[in-house]
Amino acid sequence: MALHDGREQEDFLLEGAVRGERACLEALVERHQNMAFMVAMKVVRNREDAEEVVQDSFMRAFGALHKFTREARFSTWLYRIVYNTALTNIAGRKMNLVDVCEQQEDLPELSVKELSSDLLNIEDQRKFVQLALAKLERDDALVITLHYIGEKNIAEICEILTLSKSAVKMRLLRGRKQLQEMLEGILKKETRNLL
Amino acid sequence: MKDQKEEDRRLGWLLKTYGVQTASTVSTQRLKESVVAAYGATQTTKISSGSPCPWVARAIAFIFLLWMISFVYFLWPISIKREVAISVLSFILGLWTVILWLRRSQQIIFLQ
Numbered sequence: 001m002a003l004h005d006g007r008e009q010e011d012f013l014l015e016g017a018v019r020g021e022r023a024c025l026e027a028l029v030e031r032h033q034n035m036a037f038m039v040a041m042k043v044v045r046n047r048e049d050a051e052e053v054v055q056d057s058f059m060r061a062f063g064a065l066h067k068f069t070r071e072a073r074f075s076t077w078l079y080r081i082v083y084n085t086a087l088t089n090i091a092g093r094k095m096n097l098v099d100v101c102e103q104q105e106d107l108p109e110l111s112v113k114e115l116s117s118d119l120l121n122i123e124d125q126r127k128f129v130q131l132a133l134a135k136l137e138r139d140d141a142l143v144i145t146l147h148y149i150g151e152k153n154i155a156e157i158c159e160i161l162t163l164s165k166s167a168v169k170m171r172l173l174r175g176r177k178q179l180q181e182m183l184e185g186i187l188k189k190e191t192r193n194l195l
Numbered sequence: 196m197k198d199q200k201e202e203d204r205r206l207g208w209l210l211k212t213y214g215v216q217t218a219s220t221v222s223t224q225r226l227k228e229s230v231v232a233a234y235g236a237t238q239t240t241k242i243s244s245g246s247p248c249p250w251v252a253r254a255i256a257f258i259f260l261l262w263m264i265s266f267v268y269f270l271w272p273i274s275i276k277r278e279v280a281i282s283v284l285s286f287i288l289g290l291w292t293v294i295l296w297l298r299r300s301q302q303i304i305f306l307q
Binding site: 017020021022025026029030033034037038041047050051054055058059062063065122125126128129130133144145148149176179180183 | 206214223234
């Protein structure tokens with residue numbers, strides 16, 4: 001029912017956006033901007049570039065909204081545009097690989113397992129979770145982000161990343177395992193908090 | 196199997212709570228403004244070009260133009276009284292201004 005309502009609400013917003021209604025356009029931007037930003041960040045690994053990618057993608061998507069057939073969900077279609085724009089962005093940067101490697105080297109070693117998780121405050125936990133995500137391979141991190149944070153199913157992830165079903169499943173499994181290993185300490189603490 | 200599901204659920208919760216990255220407020224505002232400005236404006240043109248209004252306007256303008264030409268041709272009002280020509284020109288200019296003003300206000304309504 002909630003999904004149905006969500007879809008209806010999305011349709012309503014899309015119709016308004018096609019008519020050029022300000023409120024609907026703003027609502028769609030607000031709804032999808034953060035997830036689009038995360039997708040872009042996973043590819044370009046740089047805040048400024050990610051914001052630029054998101055800006056370009058939204059302009060492209062809204063410009064082609066009349067071509068959107070609604071076979072897929074709007075978010076799936078939008079994130080695919082974001083992913084492709086981000087890929088174009090890094091392809092345009094000749095120094096891209098060097099940038100990414102440098103950024104990876106800048107990240108401190110994760111030692112959550114060794115740390116006493118009780119000593120970690122919320123901000124530290126946030127930092128460690130994001131570092132753990134950054135340590136994953138690009139596509140693994142994308143699959144994990146889209147599945148857990150974006151609540152996308154396997155079929156939708158396949159469509160966004162143009163990967164096969166088995167590839168997505170494999171990346172999801174691998175990413176999940178790596179993350180669980182890296183975040184074992186925090187996960188244990190959260191379990192205690194939940195109980 | 197149950198343990199795996201539970202671990203999966205916990206990981207999902209953890210990622211949703213601590214793994215979300217947000218764009219800066221400045222870029223969010225900028226994005227909203229550019230989308231509204233660009234897309235709202237494009238849509239206005241699209242809607243007006245697809246609606247029957249331009250055809251009605253063109254038909255009225257064509258009839259009006261024919262009437263004006265025949266008026267000038269048969270009566271030649273300028274030779275009789277200069278005021279007539281001035282008033283006719285003022286009428287055309289006034290009508291033109293009203294049309295432009297209406298179009299602009301329509302655009303503003305779409306942008307809001």
